[in-house]
Amino acid sequence: MSLIVVTLAIGLALAGTILYMVRRDHLHGPYALGWLLLAAGIIGLSAFPRVIDRIGEMTGVYYPPILLCLVAIAALLIKSLLGDLQRSRQERALRRLSQKLAILEQDMEEMRVRQGLPALRREPGRD
Amino acid sequence: MPTPDCLVVIPAYNEGASVAAVVAGARALPGAVVLVVSDASEDDTVAVALDAGATVLELPARLGAWGAIQTGLRYARRHGFRQVLTLDADGQHPTEALPRLRAALGRDDVVIGTCPARLSLARRIAWTYFRLLTGLKVVDVTSGLRAYGPRAIDLLARSEASLLDYQDIGVLLLLSGQGLTIHELPVAMRKRENGHSRVFSSWFSVVRYMVHTTVLCLAQIRRRLPEEAGA
Numbered sequence: 001m002s003l004i005v006v007t008l009a010i011g012l013a014l015a016g017t018i019l020y021m022v023r024r025d026h027l028h029g030p031y032a033l034g035w036l037l038l039a040a041g042i043i044g045l046s047a048f049p050r051v052i053d054r055i056g057e058m059t060g061v062y063y064p065p066i067l068l069c070l071v072a073i074a075a076l077l078i079k080s081l082l083g084d085l086q087r088s089r090q091e092r093a094l095r096r097l098s099q100k101l102a103i104l105e106q107d108m109e110e111m112r113v114r115q116g117l118p119a120l121r122r123e124p125g126r127d
Numbered sequence: 128m129p130t131p132d133c134l135v136v137i138p139a140y141n142e143g144a145s146v147a148a149v150v151a152g153a154r155a156l157p158g159a160v161v162l163v164v165s166d167a168s169e170d171d172t173v174a175v176a177l178d179a180g181a182t183v184l185e186l187p188a189r190l191g192a193w194g195a196i197q198t199g200l201r202y203a204r205r206h207g208f209r210q211v212l213t214l215d216a217d218g219q220h221p222t223e224a225l226p227r228l229r230a231a232l233g234r235d236d237v238v239i240g241t242c243p244a245r246l247s248l249a250r251r252i253a254w255t256y257f258r259l260l261t262g263l264k265v266v267d268v269t270s271g272l273r274a275y276g277p278r279a280i281d282l283l284a285r286s287e288a289s290l291l292d293y294q295d296i297g298v299l300l301l302l303s304g305q306g307l308t309i310h311e312l313p314v315a316m317r318k319r320e321n322g323h324s325r326v327f328s329s330w331f332s333v334v335r336y337m338v339h340t341t342v343l344c345l346a347q348i349r350r351r352l353p354e355e356a357g358a
Contacts, residue, residue: 088290095190095289099198102164102184103205122173122185 007046015039034079133159133229134208136199138192138271139216140166143175149214150179152222156212156229162202163216164195172216192271193294200275200284211275213294220272224314228274236279236307239265240272240314253337257296260344263303266311269295279307287352296340300347 018035021027027035045051045068056064109120135153139146146163153161163176167189176183184198196213203211210232214220224240231238243266246254254268271294275283282288282305283298291297302309 092286092289094188095194095197096286098186098188098190099194099201102186102198103202106182106184106202107205 004046004049007042007049011039011042011046014042131158131160132208133210133212134199134203134206135159135161135225136196136203136211136213137161137163137176137181137216138166138195138199138213139163139168139172139176140189140192140195141168141170141172142216143168143171145218146172146216147175147179149216149218149220149222150176150181153212153214153225154180155222156225159212159225160208162199164198166190166192166195191292193291193298194289196271196294197283197288200280203280204284208280209277211280213271213273213275215271219317221315221317224272224312227314228272228312231310231312232274232276234308235310236276237302237309238274239267239270239309239311240274240316241265241267241270241311242314242316243267245316249333253333256337257340257344260341261296261300261347263296263299263309265299265309268299269293272314272316281355282307282352285352285355291343292339293336297343297347300344300350301352304347304350305352 015036018027018032018039022029022032052068053064055061056067059067061067112119133156135156137146137149137153142149150161150163153159161181162184163172163181164184165173165176165186167186173183173185184202186195186198190198199213200211202208210229212225212228214222214225220240228238228240246267254266257268258264273294279302282302288298288301291301299309
């Protein structure tokens with residue numbers, strides 16, 4: 001019984017935290033969805049812990065709780081890989097943007113000079 | 128005087144002590160514009176390079192040597208330069224070699240100025256290993272003294288080249304994988320006036336570099352890029 005209470009509390013706390021993070025604008029919407037699904041899963045499993053035993057029986061796993069660990073580790077691995085893919089995309093975008101910014105800044109400067117406008121102040125290291 | 132079609136790109140990170148001499152040497156090349164790309168330098172590189180008569184781009188965040196060079200290539204593409212010459216800002220590459228590099232560009236898409244005498248034993252072993260792994264026939268893969276023709280500029284300015292970290296094997300594999308030709312030109316180089324190799328600075332960074340580049344080599348095998356939209 002106490003196990004159910006603990007896991008239920010964890011699930012509810014996770015769901016509450018996610019909603020709060022979204023509300024405070026700390027967490028981007030699409031990420032929140034995944035985390036809320038996870039919280040729902042925890043709540044569901046804590047309410048019906050027998051489900052794991054049933055799945056274990058059905059899949060022929062000798063020690064059903066290990067099934068939960070296995071799924072959790074697999075999910076973490078996939079999540080971490082997706083995170084790195086996302087970071088690589090962002091890194092590429094950041095590099096391209098930095099390059100373009102430097103080029104446009106110089107083009108703008110040249111245009112000002114051609115129009116006889118005074119040069120803009122250069123402030124290295126303060127971008 | 129015709130409009131210049133050659134851009135000399137000098138990537139620089141905190142090279143205030145040596146960049147002026149390099150810019151002055153590069154400006155002696157007729158019909159060329161000299162562009163210094165400051166990789167978010169914290170010293171007076173930008174001011175010194177401007178005083179020396181270079182056009183200066185300032186990156187807002189550190190992108191590494193290749194990120195700075197690619198900025199120069201994108202600038203060249205945008206402004207219609209047909210040739211890009213690159214050399215390091217630390218003064219190790221003699222600017223007197225630039226005309227020869229440029230002349231050799233007519234026959235090949237890329238010309239690399241190499242100094243075989245300068246290679247240490249560790250580098251010789253490393254480059255031999257990479258030659259075997261990639262089938263590239265280049266002796267000095269990290270040399271920053273290079274000339275790029277229009278096809279190479281177009282290819283290397285693409286976003287597919289933006290996640291590379293060094294101007295070396297990844298870049299060469301990308302070029303040779305798309306059928307561009309690479310030629311090596313022996314050039315006598317000076318010792319670095321200050322600073323030291325980023326790659327061969329410690330054993331840890333050597334190991335990291337070898338692993339990183341091996342992965343890159345394996346991942347690049349037979350990789351063909353899709354045709355560029357509107358190209």
